Amino acid sequence: MHRIVISEFMDEDAVALLRARFDVTYDPRLVDQPERLAAAIATVPALIVRNRTQVREALLDAAPRLRVIGRLGVGLDNIDITACAERGVRVIPATGANADAVAEYVIAAVLILLRGAYGATARIAAGEWPRTALTGREAQARLLGLVGFGDIARRIVPRAKALGMRIAACDPLVNDHEIRRNGAEPMPLDRLVAEADAVSLHVPLTDTTRKLIDAQRIAAMRRDAVLINTARGGIVDEDALVAALKGGRLGGAALDVFESEPPEEPRRFADVPNLLLTPHIAGVTQESNRRVSLMIAERVATELDRLE
Template structure:
């Protein structure tokens, strides 16, 4: 009977239904216990992970029977795909299953940061009435700039257009004649990166972490954004210079920022200290793509892919 190891959290109904009949070890704490994870993988046929389990090097070497890795999400920077391919280990990301969740996160945080009216509960309850201080901005008529124009960015564009935003994107890998640029919700302007940065009221990142994108949005790029612009990174940590974001918010150049991903996760005390007392900043724990609904979809897609692969080999 094939053995499946699941090292991070997953919808339990999807495990019961999608992996029934298989020898399944579900322990979402394994990711934080490397020795226990290594022991569990010694005879495993399949491994299911999220973004924290590092599927590379010693972990792969210690799993000689491994045939398939299921990724509860779409990013693959925690998986040595080339090493898996060389060993004949299939890798299945849950493509498309959490696109809408990330898109809602981006648009929702943009609304929150532009309007700026939602942090006054304690003041209002205490009898203050800070109306002038809370006069924020509308999202309608603003330009959303998307760095990368893949599936998640397109879902984000669709929602933003419905709210009256104009949308532009930078994606050097998408041909100019691709129909994605001219979708049902309106044309998306294709711009060079510098032009996109310089003209976007809200800039949202939708690229993987690669040698090309590491540090892509640093101090110089942030300085090139319009005064008062909002920056959102729900893609991958390392693409944005976190210290530069904090500095630009403190200086008042950026009007707001939302960071869902970080160069090191979880944030340590030293890394987190850089964000202390930074205004107009939203920090979330790599949760943009994880909702109750998307967790079910991602888990079912992954369970089905792993089961199908094991039945075929």
């Protein structure tokens, strides 16, 4: 019977599906205990992770029998793909399984930030009545700029259009015809950043996208524009973003991902106006967790069957 180690949380039904056929070690604490994790995978052919488990050369060296890694999500920056390929380890992401959850998160963040009316509970409970201060903006007719035009960005398009928004997109890997065919206007990055009322990021973290939204590009944005990052931490210059929000040079921002997770200096985000922070959960809902988990359980099982 093949053995599988699961180092981060997974839907219980998916874990049960695997346990019916394999010897499964399911311990979400392993992600914070690298020595225990290395020992646990020393003789196993399969490992299932989310985004926090760092699958680098040292961990791979500790698991010479490893043949498949299931990723409960789509980003692969926590996995050394080259090192896996050199060792004959197949990496399987849950492509598409959480895309709808992220798309809904982006739309919600755009609406919350544009309207600016949903943080007044404490003030009203304290006896204030700040109607004038909470006069926000509508999404209708606003320009939403999508940086990166993969599966998630394309799912955002119909949702945003249902609100009457206009959509622009840029992606060096997608031609203009394809962007138009999927309902968006092709637009160069710097023009998109300068003209959009809301900018949402959907690119992987690479050498070319690190600090893609830096101080210069943030300064080029409209003063009332909003920025949403559900892609990867490091694409936005966090210090520059905080400075712009504190200085009133940007309308708002939502960050679901950070340069380090959890952030190494979380206090720098305290008391920053019009900033929404969430702990890398844009793609995590009850429904998406089940879809992601079952997809990876089935694909890892299929891969293990091939080893027999």
